[in-house]
Amino acid sequence: MTSSNSSSRLKPDTRLAHSGRDPQSFHGFVNPPVVHASTVLYPDSQTLVTGGQTYSYARRGNPTTDSLEDAIKEMEGAAGAKIANSGLNAIALAILSCVKAGDHILIVDTAYGPTRHFADTVLPNFGVSVEYFDPHLGSDIKSLFRPETTAVFTESPGSLTFEMQDIPAISAAAHEIGATVLMDNTWATSLYCQPLALGVDLSIQAGTKYIVGHSDAMLGVVAANEKAWKGLNAVHGAMGSHVAPDDIFLGLRGLRTLSVRLERHQKNTLTVLDWLKDQSSVGSISYPALPTDPGYEIWKRDCSGSSGLCAFHFPDGTSQDQTHAFLDALQLFGLGYSWGGFESLAIPVRLKGMRSATPVSETAQSVRLHIGLEDPEDLIRDLDQALKKAFG
Numbered sequence: 001m002t003s004s005n006s007s008s009r010l011k012p013d014t015r016l017a018h019s020g021r022d023p024q025s026f027h028g029f030v031n032p033p034v035v036h037a038s039t040v041l042y043p044d045s046q047t048l049v050t051g052g053q054t055y056s057y058a059r060r061g062n063p064t065t066d067s068l069e070d071a072i073k074e075m076e077g078a079a080g081a082k083i084a085n086s087g088l089n090a091i092a093l094a095i096l097s098c099v100k101a102g103d104h105i106l107i108v109d110t111a112y113g114p115t116r117h118f119a120d121t122v123l124p125n126f127g128v129s130v131e132y133f134d135p136h137l138g139s140d141i142k143s144l145f146r147p148e149t150t151a152v153f154t155e156s157p158g159s160l161t162f163e164m165q166d167i168p169a170i171s172a173a174a175h176e177i178g179a180t181v182l183m184d185n186t187w188a189t190s191l192y193c194q195p196l197a198l199g200v201d202l203s204i205q206a207g208t209k210y211i212v213g214h215s216d217a218m219l220g221v222v223a224a225n226e227k228a229w230k231g232l233n234a235v236h237g238a239m240g241s242h243v244a245p246d247d248i249f250l251g252l253r254g255l256r257t258l259s260v261r262l263e264r265h266q267k268n269t270l271t272v273l274d275w276l277k278d279q280s281s282v283g284s285i286s287y288p289a290l291p292t293d294p295g296y297e298i299w300k301r302d303c304s305g306s307s308g309l310c311a312f313h314f315p316d317g318t319s320q321d322q323t324h325a326f327l328d329a330l331q332l333f334g335l336g337y338s339w340g341g342f343e344s345l346a347i348p349v350r351l352k353g354m355r356s357a358t359p360v361s362e363t364a365q366s367v368r369l370h371i372g373l374e375d376p377e378d379l380i381r382d383l384d385q386a387l388k389k390a391f392g
């Protein structure tokens with residue numbers, strides 16, 4: 001594999017093209033082979049009992065898992081990386097690697113819904129107490145620390161509502177008490193945000209989104225700094241998490257084009273939002289890369305780009321029926337969860353039961369959009385006709 005010493009001097013796009021592959025170790029083929037495996041054979045019993053070879057059993061790692069883990073490690077500037085069978089599985093493994101019975105974990109109120117579900121339904125069974133915090137807390141998060149606080153889980157920008165968090169301030173505060181900082185970096189990816197450089201210990205991405213990038217596989221990745229790596233590696237191994245080789249192949253294939261795809265998602269999103277902001281039936285927009293967004297200054301400081309996920313809000317008094325009429329009239333935007341593929345998507349934003357530390361309106365009418373790689377003029381025409389149908 002490309003040595004991390006030489007690759008750390010390479011620019012991110014070059015790392016995307018070269019990391020996690022070593023053609024000369026596989027007969028010169030550009031891409032690593034997709035290893036379908038469980039059993040690994042040993043040449044003799046001495047090698048078997050001493051574990052004297054690189055691979056022991058496919059669940060514990062094989063050349064295919066190594067390729068993606070090496071690539072993620074290099075992209076994130078990490079001490080090590082692990083892959084999981086979904087983004088949610090990556091989040092669960094990362095959290096379990098840094099909490100134990102009696103501990104207290106702080107989780108941002110705007111975390112991805114299923115992250116909350118995991119924290120609320122699984123962690124209490126193992127004696128971990130869970131508390132949610134306002135995404136606008138920076139170093140003031142200190143006021144929530146308890147002697148038993150060992151982890152702070154962040155996600156910036158937040159799911160559905162896109163609040164940016166002051167990750168460097170939160171990390172510095174958490175490290176004063178020795179707590180581990182986790183961040184869900186799915187929105188920006190390691191290309192546009194480098195969580196470990198901002199002070200985060202465990203950086204997580206739902207690889208299902210932009211890394212795979214084509215809506216055809218589920219994948220999760222976690223990158224750890226030196227301090228968090230040992231714990232992550234141990235829990236990952238103990239839990240038996242394993243990703244099928246064909247899905248890893250799709251992740252590796254996706255990584256190679258991540259930069260060109262994200263650049264276009266960003267450009268298309270800015271073009272669509274520039275049109276959307278002037279429509280009379282649209283109230284406001286949530287997208288941290290817009291100078292009008294409350295999170296803009298933090299985004300500018302901490303991120304080098306923005307992706308295709310955003311939300312817009314209908315004016316007060318809009319009914320759910322009107323929102324549904326708008327969504328049902330869309331022709332190019334599919335109605336469906338997930339995002340990060342090449343295609344545009346829309347869902348109604350539903351915050352019921354999703355926030356507990358911050359006040360939210362559960363009746364406000366908002367739509368989350370994923371702006372895909374279609375021509376933005378066609379997307380604008382689609383949004384225009386759907387707004388007209390719903391609002392006259």
Ligand SMILES: *Cc1c(COP(=O)(O)O)cnc(C)c1O
Binds near residue numbers: 086112184186208
């Ligand atoms: C989709 C998503 C996840 C979970 O990823 P899956 O692969 O669907 O399990 C985690 N975090 C965020 C922010 C997401 O959008």
